[in-house]
Amino acid sequence: MKTPSRFLNWLRGLPTHLILIGLCLIWILPSLGLFITSFRPVQDINETGWWTILAKPKGYEEFQAYCASCHGSDGKAISNADLTNPELVQNYRRSFALLTSLNREIDGQIHMGDTPIPDDKTTATIASYMRRISGIEARPKFTLSNYIDAITGYRGNSTYVTDCAAGNQSVDLYCNIRDLTNPRGxxxxxxxxxxxxxxxxxxxxxxxxxxxxxxxxxxxxxxxxxxxxxxxxxxxxxxxxxxxxxxxxxxxxxxxxxxxxxxxxxxxxxxxxxxxxxxxxxxxxxxxxxxxxxxxxxxxxxxxxxxxxxxxxxxxxxxxxxxxxxxxxxxxxxxxxxxxxxxxxxxxxxxxxxxxxxxxxxxxxxxxxxxxxxxxxxxxxxxxxxxxxxxxxxx
Ligand code: HEC
The missing domain is CATH 1.10.3720.10 (MetI-like)
Incomplete structure (x- = not known):
């Protein structure tokens, strides 16, 4: 009898391998998700799932659709209306202010030109995107504050170091140890x-x-x-x-x-x-x-x-x-x-x-x-x- 080819052997083992891979995924995926989530800032956790960490920030799509044609895809194309400039964006924190600007005429021209003006909700999303890219509302993608808060005991704010410092003027060793061994943590x-x-x-x-x-x-x-x-x-x-x-x-x-x-x-x-x-x-x-x-x-x-x-x-x-x-x-x-x-x-x-x-x-x-x-x-x-x-x- 001919010995079965390698390919046949591989084929025979395939179902077993697939089942094993499936079983591994069943426990690895949730663990990975939990692990990534534990390092995300609380606002992000509440807004989006852990699988979006590689996606563009919220509002990116809308910005590209409505604003990028003139302001450039990075928002910097018009030099005296640089949308990544915090001082400029500061004036448009609220979507209402932004919408007004979009409806206003600039040098006798309609601001948005041929592009339709986005609705209220989209404008709000774009406004929050601008706050993000301009750094007004920058928040890190990953943070240790969940761990710090959990270890030291939750204090209702996510910045334990300042909390420690507030009580003690300076963050000294004693203060850190006391927080690390807080009975509620x-x-x-x-x-x-x-x-x-x-x-x-x-x-x-x-x-x-x-x-x-x-x-x-x-x-x-x-x-x-x-x-x-x-x-x-x-x-x-x-x-x-x-x-x-x-x-x-x-x-x-x-x-x-x-x-x-x-x-x-x-x-x-x-x-x-x-x-x-x-x-x-x-x-x-x-x-x-x-x-x-x-x-x-x-x-x-x-x-x-x-x-x-x-x-x-x-x-x-x-x-x-x-x-x-x-x-x-x-x-x-x-x-x-x-x-x-x-x-x-x-x-x-x-x-x-x-x-x-x-x-x-x-x-x-x-x-x-x-x-x-x-x-x-x-x-x-x-x-x-x-x-x-x-x-x-x-x-
Ligand atoms: C048709 C081109 C065009 C489009 C589309 C466009 N803008 Fe503008 N925008 C301009 C021009 C031109 C200026 C004025 C630059 C200047 O002041 O000289 C400007 C200025 C601004 C300013 C500063 C306003 C001020 O009062 O100084 C903001 C904020 C702004 N745009 C946001 C947006 C946003 C957000 C979008 C997308 C929803 C957008 N723009 C879409 C052309 C455009």
Missing amino acids: MGRAFINSLLVAIPSTILPILFAAFAAYAFSWMDFKGRQWMFALLVGLQVVPLQMTLIPISRLYAQLGMNGTFWGIWLFHTGFGLPYAIYLIRNFMGSLPHEIFESAYLDGASHWTAFTKLAIPLSVPALASLGIFQFLWIWNDLLVALVFLGGKYPVLTYQIGNMVTSLGSGWHLLTAAAFISMALPMIIFFALQRYFVRGMLAGSVKG
């Missing part, structure tokens, strides 16, 4: 999220590693039963424990403390973590451990020198997933920390509800909260894929 929330997520990831995995070692390599009574119980514990819904635990915390004075939330996440992370690491450790080759014990290694040595280094893939992928789940968690943070130490999810929620019109900040806020998960994903892709397969492939 995403900067402080980011730190709070880190303070919640890092210990809540390390603690359960550390304890789970000890337990998993015991379950796989130590002989003690009731081992199977305890393990079965642990597997069973995974079905307890988190919501069921909210009331008893918050009552307990209230008695211990642990509501609204980081200790409380660390403990809670540790408790709920443990069953699954033990289950997963035990499955992994238990499938490590017996011979290695037996020869280590024969050589007189203690359990501690076997744990630190053998079990842990060999389980790094499982520990890492578990760590990634635990971290991401806590990073995106709102429920637990809301119940046990609330507004006392607002985390990212809480702060983003605040932005939508109390500032319905401030959704431009949400674009920046979303990216701030996405940044860390994205970095983790790209840095630890290898473990990420293994973690996804952990459920479906044995050990």
